[in-house]
Amino acid sequence: MDRIVAAQVFIAINERGSLIKAAESLDMSRAMVTRYLAQIEQWAGARLLHRTTRRLGLTAAGEATLARCRDMLAIAEAIPVVADAEPDEPHGMLRIACSQSLGQASLAAAVATYLKRHPRTSVDLQIGNRAVDLVAERIDLAIRITNQLDPNVIARPLAICESVVCAAPAYLQAHGTPQRPEDLAQHNCLTYSYFGKSLWTFEHENQPLNVPVSGNLSANDSVVLLHAAIAGTGIALQPLFSAAPLLASGELVSLLPNYRPQSMGIHGIYTSRQQLSATLRTMLDFLTGWFAETMG
Structure with a gap:
């Protein structure tokens, strides 16, 4: 981790009196401030702060580290950086x-x-x-x-990211075409999950609609499910950016035109x-x- 940034974080913690206020002053997440503090304590090889429910206080090692952090920033500001040109x-x-x-x-x-x-x-x-x-x-x-x-x-x-429910023509010829999201319960749906069941969310007439779906193939990679859909395995919910070329070529067919899948x-x-x-x-x-x- 950047030692200059770590020094800035440690100084801000002491000036502001808390990790949350330091994060706000630095426009940084609380998690990042915590990580920088842990890293600077590791570099120092000692605990730098006394922490209570109401306030933070410097340990002896913390006082020495704070002085060094201020020296470090002063030196850094005095050194011309090549990239400044x-x-x-x-x-x-x-x-x-x-x-x-x-x-x-x-x-x-x-x-x-x-x-x-x-x-x-x-x-x-x-x-x-x-x-x-x-x-x-x-x-x-x-x-x-x-x-x-x-x-x-x-x-x-x-x-x-818009999504689309789609399937191959061969699958639809063999199993029929769903007309409503509820019809998906009767179809083999390819789910983005480690499990065989999932919820697909739609919007219809400005109202959300959650539909439980399931099938014989789930995966943690949407590209795998996309290729399975092309092969006629089942119905997939896919990002439009992935499915668009296949919809244009006719390898996949867009389903449920009156129901809009939840965007992300x-x-x-x-x-x-x-x-x-x-x-x-x-x-x-x-x-x-x-x-x-x-x-x-």
Whole structure:
């Protein structure tokens, strides 16, 4: 972890008197402040704070560490930084995490376009469907599709992810076409889950409708379910960005046109707004525009 930022965090904790107030003053999540405090205590090899229900106090080691943190910031401010000559020029590497479906359908192309515009940058794209620990795994930016954000993270809305219920023509010929969401109970539904049962949420006439569905195939990767749907295995609920080319080609058919599946937010997740690098800032701006053009 960045020792300069850690010093800023420790100073803010002592000046503000609490971790929550320090987080607010630094525009940082409470979880990140806690992690920086734990890391600086590990570096110091000692407990730095006395904590009670009402206040925080410095230990002897904490007083010495606070003085060193202030010295460190003073030195850092006095040293000219090479990058200061071009503070707004994106350069260096970004580690970005995202799901396979989003990476395959959109993000890989977006990143390639960004890299052409900013040749001094590079991207390490980490593909996976679990929620990564940004600090532990050194991730600069995680792109997540969710409506349930952790309140401790910093999130920038990038786009809205629409979904579609779809199936292959062969499946519909063999099993019929559902006319209402309730009809899905009679069909083999491919669920995004570790279990064989799930809830699909629709909106109809401005009212939410939750429908339990089940089937003989579930997976924790929507791309797997997409290919199963193409093969005629069952009915899938898919992100529109993944299904759109297959709907256009006729390999899949959109179902239940009068019922709108619940949309989800696409968010850029990062650890702190403080000292946001030019590369991360321009990437976030670029992705906002990219998704507006490709999903708008």
